[in-house]
Amino acid sequence: MPLDKVRTRFAPSPTGYLHVGGARTALFNYLFARRHQGTFVLRIEDTDKVRNTSEANDAIIEGMSWLGIKWQEGPGVDGPYGPYFQSQRTEIYTHKLSLLEKSDRVYEDQGAIRFRVPQSEISFVDRICGPQSINLSQQGSRAWDSEEGKEVETNPDFIIRRPDGSFLFHFVNVVDDIEMKISHVLRGEDHLSNTARHIALFEALGATPPSFAHIPLILNNDGSKMSKRDAGAGLQWYEDEGFLPEAVSNYLALLGWSPKDDREILSADEITNLFDFNHLNRSNARFDLEKCRWLNGQYIAALPTEQFLHLAIPFAAGAPESAIALTQPRIQTFTEINQWLAPILDDEFPMERASLSKVLEKQKDASTLLSLTEHLGQAPNWNEEQIKLAINQTAEKFGVKPGKLMLPLRVTATGTAQGTDLMPTLEIIGKETTVARMRRRIATLFPTD
Numbered sequence: 100m101p102l103d104k105v106r107t108r109f110a111p112s113p114t115g116y117l118h119v120g121g122a123r124t125a126l127f128n129y130l131f132a133r134r135h136q137g138t139f140v141l142r143i144e145d146t147d148k149v150r151n152t153s154e155a156n157d158a159i160i161e162g163m164s165w166l167g168i169k170w171q172e173g174p175g176v177d178g179p180y181g182p183y184f185q186s187q188r189t190e191i192y193t194h195k196l197s198l199l200e201k202s203d204r205v206y207e208d209q210g211a212i213r214f215r216v217p218q219s220e221i222s223f224v225d226r227i228c229g230p231q232s233i234n235l236s237q238q239g240s241r242a243w244d245s246e247e248g249k250e251v252e253t254n255p256d257f258i259i260r261r262p263d264g265s266f267l268f269h270f271v272n273v274v275d276d277i278e279m280k281i282s283h284v285l286r287g288e289d290h291l292s293n294t295a296r297h298i299a300l301f302e303a304l305g306a307t308p309p310s311f312a313h314i315p316l317i318l319n320n321d322g323s324k325m326s327k328r329d330a331g332a333g334l335q336w337y338e339d340e341g342f343l344p345e346a347v348s349n350y351l352a353l354l355g356w357s358p359k360d361d362r363e364i365l366s367a368d369e370i371t372n373l374f375d376f377n378h379l380n381r382s383n384a385r386f387d388l389e390k391c392r393w394l395n396g397q398y399i400a401a402l403p404t405e406q407f408l409h410l411a412i413p414f415a416a417g418a419p420e421s422a423i424a425l426t427q428p429r430i431q432t433f434t435e436i437n438q439w440l441a442p443i444l445d446d447e448f449p450m451e452r453a454s455l456s457k458v459l460e461k462q463k464d465a466s467t468l469l470s471l472t473e474h475l476g477q478a479p480n481w482n483e484e485q486i487k488l489a490i491n492q493t494a495e496k497f498g499v500k501p502g503k504l505m506l507p508l509r510v511t512a513t514g515t516a517q518g519t520d521l522m523p524t525l526e527i528i529g530k531e532t533t534v535a536r537m538r539r540r541i542a543t544l545f546p547t548d
Contacts, residue, residue, distance in 0.1 A: 104137065104280070104282060105131070105132055105135040105136070105137025105138070105282050105283060106132070106137055106138045106139075106140060106279065106280055106281050106282045106283070107128035107129070107131055107132045107137065107138075107139050107140070107281065107282070107283050107284070107285060108128060108139070108140040108141070108142050108275075108276070108279065108281050108284070109121075109124060109125035109128050109129075109139075109140075109141055109142070109163075109170075110142040110143070110144050110272065110275070111125075111143065111144065111159050112143075112144045112145065112147060112150075112151065113143060113145055113151045113152060113153075113155035113156035113158075113159055114147065114150040114151055114152070114155055115155055115158075116155070116158050116162075116333040116334065116335055117158055117159050117162040117163070117333065117334040117335070118325075118332060118333060118334070119317065119325075119331065119332060119333070119334060119351065119386070120287060120316070120317050120325065121159075122162065122163070122166060122334045122351060123314070123317065123351045123352075123354055123355065124285065124286055124287060124314065125141075125163055125166075125168050126166065126168060126348060126351055126352060127285045127314060127352075127355075127356070127374075127379075128283075128285050129168045129169070129170075130352070130370060130371055130374040131283060131285060131374060131375075132171075133371050133374075134371050134372070134374045134375065137282070138171045138172060139168075139169070139170050139171055139172075140170060140171070140172045140173055140178070140180075140183070140279055140281070141160075141163070141170035141172070141173030141174060141176075141183065142173065142183050142184075142185070142275060142279070143156060143159070143173075143174060143183060143184045143185065144185050144268070144271070144272070145184050145185055145186045146185045146186055146265060146266060146268075146271060148186075148265075156174075158335060160174055160175075162334040162335060162338075165334075165338055165344050166334065166344050166347060166348050166351075167344055167345065167348055167367065172279075180278055180279040180280065185271055185275065188271070188274075188275070189266075191274060191278060192266045192270065192271055192274055195270075195274045195277075195304060196212065196259070196260065196266075196270075198304060199214070199303060199304070202303070203215075204303045205259065206256075208254075208256075208258075209262065210262030211258045211260060211261055211262050212258065212259055212260040213254065213256040213257065213258050213259070214256060214257055214258075214259050214270070214299070214300065214303070215256050216235035216236050216255050216256055216257070216296070216299055217235065217236065217299055217302075218234075218236045219234070220232050220233070220234050221233050221234070221235065221295040221298050221299055223294065223295075223298055223308070223311065225291065225294070225311050225312060225313050226310060226311065226312035226376045226379075227288075227312045227313055227314065227315070227376065227379055227381060228288070228291060228313050228381070231291070231294070231295070233295040235255050235295055235296065235299065236255050237255075257269065257296060259300075269293065269296050269297060269300065270300065272297065273297050273300040273301055273304070274304070276301075276309060277301065277304060277306045281309050282309050282310065283309055283310045283311075283312065284309045284310070284311050284312070285312045285313075285314060286311075286312075286313060286314065287313065287314055287316060288313045288314060288315050288316050288383075289316060290313060291313040294311055294313070312376060312379070314355050314379065315355055315380060315381060315382055315383045315384060316383050316384070317354055317355075317383070317384045317386050318383050318384065318385055318386065319385070319386055320385050320386060320387050320388075322385070325386060331386065331388045331391065334347075339434075340432050340433075340434050341414055341432040341433025341434040341435075341436075342391075342395045342432055342433075343395055343398045343399065343410075345366075345367065345398060346391075346394050346395040346397075346398040346399075347391070347395070348367065349363075349364065349365060349370070349394060349398075350390070350391045350394050350395075352365070352370050352374075354384035354386065355379060355380050355384045356370075356374065356378055356379055356380065357378055357380060358370075358373050358378065359378060363394065364394065364397055364398075392431040392432060393431060395431055395432055396430065396431035396432075399427065399430060399431070399432075399433075400427060400428050402427070404424060404427070407424070407427050408420055408423060408424060410433060411423050411426070411427075411433055411436055414433040414434060414436050414437070415436045415437055415440060418436075418437075418440050418444060419527065421523075421527055422440055422443050422444060422519075422527050423436065423440070425439075425443070425519035425520055425523055425524060425527070426439040426440065426519060428520075429518075429519060439518065439519060442513035442514050442515045442518050443513065443518075443519065443524055443527055443528060446532065446535075446536060448513065448514040448515075449514060450510065450514045450515075450540055450543060450544075451510075451514060451515050451516070453516070454510045454514065454515050454516040454517075455510070455543075455544065457506060457510070457516050458506065458507045458510050458511070458544060459544065461503060461506065461507060462507055462544070462545075464545060465541050465544070465545035466497075467493065467497050467499070467504070467507070468507055468508075468511060468537065468541050468544075469541060470493050470496060470497070471489065471490065471493040471504060471507075471508060471537075472511075472534055472537045472538060472541065474488075474489035474490075474492050474493050475489045475530065475533060475534055475537070476530065476534045477489070478530060481526060481529065481530040482526060483522040483523070483526065486522055486525055486526075487501075487522070490504050490505075490508065505521065508521070508525075508537075509521055510540070511536065511537040511540040511541055511544070512524075512525060512528060512533050512536055512537055513528075513536075514536075514540065
């Protein structure tokens, strides 16, 4: 049954590219809101004037749009609780701070404003991590003491406004969640330690905290923490490499979520219909780029030919559409197209050493291949039927099965043992070019004195 008035949010800081971890958080919030016919809000936390850039802000918005995540309120989409950039909400924060001052929940400390943490336990139930209980006054904070050369306990009352008048993340995050009526907060597990502070602020401001769900982190396949330098860490990389957004979205959904069966390829609607806390995993997700490539290849292979060509042509400028179409079942990303086209279109494509060895294992001399070349050159029409006839004629002449000629034919015509579907490939190459290539490579395979 749909929950009442579900409102989720994604609140990135525009200090760099959109990380896959952030993209997954945005996706999960979007899916949860969509699952319950709720509202997904995009809020930009741009209070860090030194590190924030307009380029990073654009990258976040463009990346989410590319991934198919649509917000009902946020930049470019007016809503009742805007503005949706924190830099434009200072008056709201100042007003909320005045309420805390009146209730004696804050005090000044060397120009900064500190929040008085409660002396009692703060308990809450995280929808993924389970029951949590923290006493902020006993836990305290830690800071580096340069004189002692070690970390030491510090004042547990945390700063919510700096001496320069700017507000810190903990305070503005809570204020915005209150003002924007956020009902559910799905975020990375690294924020779990902040939640007790946030709940204390919610209660001090007389507001009911939202329901929290902290998603396990994404790790590299070897268990190490993902670095910004790792391939696939930034969302823009996938667009540049020729991934389909629906495939990336599908893969990101599987990082911490499961349909509880063996399915790996699911549409956005299928994921939405199943998306709830019972399907979220409690253990850290392992990021497998090769698995993501494989999944993308499945999506590419399923595209209608017309749509495939529309997407593929920009990655293979100048190549004939008939050749591009042959690569569809072979590629995993669109940037791989040219490596599959090279043996078709490049007359000087070098014969691969491994492919050469495979031919020499099957052919003791040049006689069979030279005869095949002759039969191909005599084909009155260059089509699949005539090419197969030439193969059958050669096979019959030498008393071998036609299948034994396929590998030598492919290698001498294209230079490689692996490639696109052979018959249409030869049709695209053309009779004269195929025969010329074969003669040149046969001479290389079986040199004569």
